[in-house]
Amino acid sequence: MERPLDFLNNLAQNDWLIGYNSHQFNQIFEELYLELTQISACGTPPKIILAEREPLRFLASFIAACAANCPVFLCNPDWGTQEWQQAFDLVQPNIILGIGNRQWEIRNNDNYQCSIPNAPCPLIMIPTGGSSGQIKFAIHTWETLTASVQGFTEYFQLKQVNSFCVLPLHHVSGLMQFIRSFTTGGKLAILPFKAVESGQIFNIKQSKFFISLVPTQLQRLLQNPELTEWLSQFNTVLLGGAPAWNELLEKARFHRIRLAPTYGMTETASQIATLKPDNFLNGKISSGQILPHAKVTIRNQQGEILNSNQIGNITIHAQSLALGYYPKNREYQTYFQVDDLGFLDEQGHLNIVGRNSDKIITGGENIYPSEIESAILSTQMVTDICVIGIPDKHWGQALTAIYIPKKSDISALKIQTLLKDKLSKFKIPKYWIPLQNLPRNSQGKINRQQLQQIATEFLQNSVK
Template structure:
């Protein structure tokens, strides 16, 4: 795995933009020598917020064939405690007054394997887990991306956290293919501190909330339109946002993927997006996607069912357990393959609401409500109900102060079947989202349940 450092030292002088490449090389070699002195492969927890220190720790740990756990430096104390109990790291690399701190565990249990790369997933509604990857699974994702877009070198513009799979894979694509990597915070772009690059050469990755912020400013909108491709993922994008991007000729590539698949396994190419398509595009060369019934039978095109994949970039399991089989991995998502071979996402099995015996997918209702332009944000959930089993409930942010539930109900009356229309409407100032734009469904459900109970008790 010394090849990790070889990639770095052999990279072009202008490879890294926004950070000091020479500092990265020196720090990586220093850390590698220190880590490699340990007699057995170490378990390293990487809690770095500064990009150069993060990349140095990651490359050094991979080169030394250690188990490296990527961590969110902004985890609260309870989350950190949960991670420490699970990982029991030998070494913790993290910021402390601008210096790298190294903490060594005295009695760490034996490692199940070496050279695993653990990427965090979850944490917004439940326990933090680590998807087990290797240099090979991450490389498989890079190779497929390059083949799909017919590229030799991939230039990435990264505004996302490097500890997140969507940020890490931008680094991997640039490093492995000999492309450039520009690292920039979203606030710099919002303040018009635009990096001195040629955008038409770069792929930039954004989550929907980031795209929305940039489209609110004419300067950043014009700048974004210059990019070769804007990869959009991390959370479902709403219709209004996509239409605004299309109107401004933003070359969006809607991506479908997750931590477990080392980012995108299906991507809609920009030319198809600009023609009006909003699906997730075709599977990448390293992935096969099938749609199956509840009994496992493969379904025909346009039939909705469970999304099942096989992929060379699929994680080995969740630390410390490996999957019993990686031949077929059934996802939580529901969708279908259309006649063009494009993947269309309908919703998530875990979010499905059963109300009065009818199956309801919240994404459909959210899309209809967003299309009215009466809300800034919307989340549809099912709340326990003695009559319906679950009551469809809308938790939303008004687009204007004078908007009432009746206003929205009137607007969607002819857009949704009666059983799909929300029975409860709860207005909030903002909806709780993480930095990637994903909603905290547990917290929203708790708020909705308490609000409905309080309303019932006062009536």
């Protein structure tokens, strides 16, 4: 199998970075690679925290760490004090790149012991945050990341992948765009999303490029006619990170955006299912077919595999699967059962219906918020919506809709009237709370804990 150095040598004569200097990339790589190999020669390879803010330096440092077989932890330079404290306590790094005034800092490297003795080197730790808000690092290797690339290229029948990256490189969604281009000899354009939004775009042939977006980014680009036209020229617009709402998908389809909704996560090194753009434009709504490097089964609570169109727990088998969460690995575990619920249809397309953890039980009935949210969005009266359960002494939980009305004169009663023909009575929310904005992170994922607090305070004040 080709290693990072092999791929870099293949790219040596190519001007593969758009917006940055490929020669400068090689210079930064060589300088750091030499330092790291010298340090490693004196003992165990040092643990590296990588939080470079500048993309060229981040990517060159990442490849240098991988080539030197050093375990590398990707970190967000914009983390707050509490998050950094979590990271330092967990990692106890020997080398820190990108934080503080110095370009990098060497610490005592006597404390490193590989948590997975038989794992292939290097170990690549990618940050992920669960609903708890605690920082975790999914343990990947060069093999798991390149397995994801192999599945991607086979699925789209490509030899080279050209990527236009507007997502953070420390996040799996940004990192994998780099890995695809780097390992296939493709071109990589990197530009902050804010620059794209302001119209500062590179002069490239979009029909040769993939671009990855989260739903909130797609929504913002579609508000600008010029950027909508620019986006419609891309070969494929991968969409992931959070569920997209129907109105957004319809708008993209109307403008002939070659959208490819995806399903994946940090633990699977990005997508394991993707809907191809032609299927999307023809009206198909799903997360698409399973990529060649992965397999998905739908199981009931007893672990039995279900048939087509039966909803159950999603279990993923994939060559791109993380080995566990640092510092512990999943010994001999070749599958990953996620919290998501879904089904496979007759065409083998994966359909997501909600999350086990989001399930609301009211009056003994199991309700999944995504169904209610889709119905409310289809009324065309709200621009954003989240349905949660609030503790209720009579019903166990009371359905509560927190929404952004399209117009100030739209009342909850108007929306409820339209829902009567769409939903059973017990599925229509009892409480309705209008807001100007819903709390979402940079990936577009809703902060449900914050909404619980908002709803609780709102209802307490209403009673008073």
